[in-house]
Amino acid sequence: MAEDSGLTPQAEDFAAWYTEVVQAARLVDYSPVRGCMVIRPYGYAIWELMQRALDDMFKATGHRNAYFPLFLPQSALDREAEHVEGFAPQTAVVTHAGGEELEEPLVVRPTSEAVIWPVVADWIQSYRDLPVLLNQWANVVRWELRTRPFLRTTEFLWQEGHTAHARAEEAQEEARRMLGVYREFMDDWMAMPVVTGEKTPSERFAGAERTFSCEALMRDNKALQAGTSHDLGQNFARAFDVQFQTVEGRHEHVWNTSWGVSTRLIGGLIMTHGDDDGLSLPPRLAPYQVVIVPIWKSNDQRAAVLERADELEAGLAGRARVHIDDREHLTPGAKYFEWERRGVPLRLEIGPRDLAKDQVVLVRRVETEDNRKRP
RNA sequence: CGGGGCGUGGCGCAGUCCGGUAGCGCGCCUGAAUGGGGUUCAGGAGGUCCGGGGUUCAAAUCCCCGCGCCCCGACCA
Numbered sequence: 261m262a263e264d265s266g267l268t269p270q271a272e273d274f275a276a277w278y279t280e281v282v283q284a285a286r287l288v289d290y291s292p293v294r295g296c297m298v299i300r301p302y303g304y305a306i307w308e309l310m311q312r313a314l315d316d317m318f319k320a321t322g323h324r325n326a327y328f329p330l331f332l333p334q335s336a337l338d339r340e341a342e343h344v345e346g347f348a349p350q351t352a353v354v355t356h357a358g359g360e361e362l363e364e365p366l367v368v369r370p371t372s373e374a375v376i377w378p379v380v381a382d383w384i385q386s387y388r389d390l391p392v393l394l395n396q397w398a399n400v401v402r403w404e405l406r407t408r409p410f411l412r413t414t415e416f417l418w419q420e421g422h423t424a425h426a427r428a429e430e431a432q433e434e435a436r437r438m439l440g441v442y443r444e445f446m447d448d449w450m451a452m453p454v455v456t457g458e459k460t461p462s463e464r465f466a467g468a469e470r471t472f473s474c475e476a477l478m479r480d481n482k483a484l485q486a487g488t489s490h491d492l493g494q495n496f497a498r499a500f501d502v503q504f505q506t507v508e509g510r511h512e513h514v515w516n517t518s519w520g521v522s523t524r525l526i527g528g529l530i531m532t533h534g535d536d537d538g539l540s541l542p543p544r545l546a547p548y549q550v551v552i553v554p555i556w557k558s559n560d561q562r563a564a565v566l567e568r569a570d571e572l573e574a575g576l577a578g579r580a581r582v583h584i585d586d587r588e589h590l591t592p593g594a595k596y597f598e599w600e601r602r603g604v605p606l607r608l609e610i611g612p613r614d615l616a617k618d619q620v621v622l623v624r625r626v627e628t629e630d631n632r633k634r635p
Numbered sequence: 636c637g638g639g640g641c642g643u644g645g646c647g648c649a650g651u652c653c654g655g656u657a658g659c660g661c662g663c664c665u666g667a668a669u670g671g672g673g674u675u676c677a678g679g680a681g682g683u684c685c686g687g688g689g690u691u692c693a694a695a696u697c698c699c700c701g702c703g704c705c706c707c708g709a710c711c712a
Binding site for chain 1 (some may be wrong): 668669672673674696703704705706707709710711712
């Protein structure tokens, strides 16, 4: 391993280490707008892998994706008292458009309950229309005072599930089920230790009856709220008049839930596995699971080594995400350094000596010594 | 929003106290030699010194007013 990564050691200043590693691994860049974050291709690839896994899990639990608008009328947000009180201080509001002042300001969604339920209310007439199990992948804006890449940004990407049920117990069950889905994802995909539990009234989602959360444990011994699931009771149903007719012919308000995880998960991933050498990614969420570093001197060697590298890549096709780093102008050492700091789990080195012995050198990101293995 | 730190080529910084030709390292471009743990040498490109005023023969440097960023705290996915 590299003796000096150029990064501030975690033990010295964990926050400094974090801000350095997100840059060094080329996950993000800063934007001209305060608190907003550019997610670079390597960072976005991690998000795409998370999205795919979570989306499959949501579909498997009966949810369908939809998309609701970015803007909501100020009056819609105002309809649930606690909700508006909680979110109003954090909203970005559009007052002008098309060169004129708007009659009613438009709020950029901080979350979509107030966008979704006024519309979906009309989709629900009878108990036969329930449950409604929706999910949406979207961006939201919350005007946070202090921001950090992935962990707290003004605009962030997330997934928000919104459901409506005929009975209180069903909604409670749904809120707990999705908390379990999050926990499963964090365990199985992220290899991130979490504690699940219920939030105190003061930490509860604005407008919820109960908020459950996954608290992830970071290497600096702090907890990170990594996912939340809310039992909304009938608060939003009353605010947006979402009713259904029961078997007996009565009219009742539905019982709602909402639940979400965001790009903050990437921050959790970084703080769970990263070390003083940089990022370290669990294989299931690594954009490149294997990087092949070919080594050569002469052109003949180069051709032979690259041919072997292609064979290896072909052999792994469909089983692993492989990248061959055949850049000409960098020495092998520079490539080792770069891919270690960017968290690639496995590195294969192939040079003339390996060709002669019909072997490759395999190095794992999480270990310090080399292992030699035959292909 | 309170406290602290900082704005100088793409990045990291020195120079500011004590005003006098814009510097260093990395990166980038060209060429050659290298190539199994951040290659080496030679040549080269790249800067409204955050912005606006002021003082001065002369301002990155001194004075005034703004703006922005980072970190800590409180608040939040």
